[in-house]
Amino acid sequence: MNKAEKTAIILSGGGARSAHGGGFLYAMAKELGITAPHIMIGSSGDSGNVLYYSAGQYEEIKRIFEEHLCSKKFLSSWRVWRMMDVDYLVDTIFKQLEPLNTESVRTTPIQWLIPITDYVSGEIQYASAADTIDPFEILRASEALPFYYGKRVSLLGHTYIDGELGPTLQDHIRKACQLGATRILFINHCGPWVGFKRAAMETYALFCSQGLRDAIMRDIRTDTAQLEFPNGKLLVVNPIELPVLSIENDKQKLIATFENGYHNALALKEELRTLFDV
Numbered sequence: 001m002n003k004a005e006k007t008a009i010i011l012s013g014g015g016a017r018s019a020h021g022g023g024f025l026y027a028m029a030k031e032l033g034i035t036a037p038h039i040m041i042g043s044s045g046d047s048g049n050v051l052y053y054s055a056g057q058y059e060e061i062k063r064i065f066e067e068h069l070c071s072k073k074f075l076s077s078w079r080v081w082r083m084m085d086v087d088y089l090v091d092t093i094f095k096q097l098e099p100l101n102t103e104s105v106r107t108t109p110i111q112w113l114i115p116i117t118d119y120v121s122g123e124i125q126y127a128s129a130a131d132t133i134d135p136f137e138i139l140r141a142s143e144a145l146p147f148y149y150g151k152r153v154s155l156l157g158h159t160y161i162d163g164e165l166g167p168t169l170q171d172h173i174r175k176a177c178q179l180g181a182t183r184i185l186f187i188n189h190c191g192p193w194v195g196f197k198r199a200a201m202e203t204y205a206l207f208c209s210q211g212l213r214d215a216i217m218r219d220i221r222t223d224t225a226q227l228e229f230p231n232g233k234l235l236v237v238n239p240i241e242l243p244v245l246s247i248e249n250d251k252q253k254l255i256a257t258f259e260n261g262y263h264n265a266l267a268l269k270e271e272l273r274t275l276f277d278v
Contacts, residue, residue, distance in 0.1 A: 050114065
């Protein structure tokens with residue numbers, strides 16, 4: 001690879017469907033030896049994948065999806081006031097059960113970015129190691145999904161919610177391009193905004209500030225199937241049917257979704273080796 005070229009991996013988020021991204025990254029590292037992209041961007045459920053991968057903690061990624069996310073302490077439909085307990089995810093799973101190596105996260109040569117959305121302005125903030133913010137708080141903000149978590153996260157004088165709301169998939173490609181990426185792997189777990197999902201988010205937007213409302217509506221109305229990167233090479237992985245739903249923590253479905261991502265990566269091994277020049 002020409003030294004001027006940079007590679008990037010972008011993962012869209014998608015709740016529990018990010019188990020697919022975890023399996024894909026696990027196979028890339030463990031089976032294909034791809035461990036050092038120049039840039040990584042991961043939203044929402046994929047933010048943990050990005051930080052653990054950047055820290056070289058591949059086995060932890062696997063155990064998080066296959067052993068820990070099935071806990072009702074994290075996700076329970078009976079806990080209507082906070083169906084998804086992001087505090088348990090961050091403070092127990094990420095800090096205690098599978099401790100994220102924050103020193104490796106801060107010093108990794110991989111330029112990682114985690115999108116979070118300003119609750120007032122609707123603007124995207126790509127949090128990174130350069131911001132000197134506690135990585136665990138970045139993860140907490142990146143997972144702060146309205147309806148399910150019910151809280152917003154304060155960082156450096158601003159209030160943030162899940163970065164899957166507001167920015168479009170094309171925004172992430174644009175950001176990677178600004179950072180010099182010439183080859184991009186995009187793993188997209190987000191389906192189109194349709195049905196109840198769209199209606200619920202449109203209703204939520206009515207009660208938001210004008211800036212956040214505009215950002216959410218722009219996101220909802222953008223076609224997620226049309227991704228463009230005219231000046232570089234773009235490989236899009238777009239799994240349509242996955243065993244697990246976005247908000248679901250059935251253990252066997254999480255394992256099956258992780259394995260789906262693992263096998264998808266192996267099926268694309270030649271394309272991936274070419275893209276990352278290994």
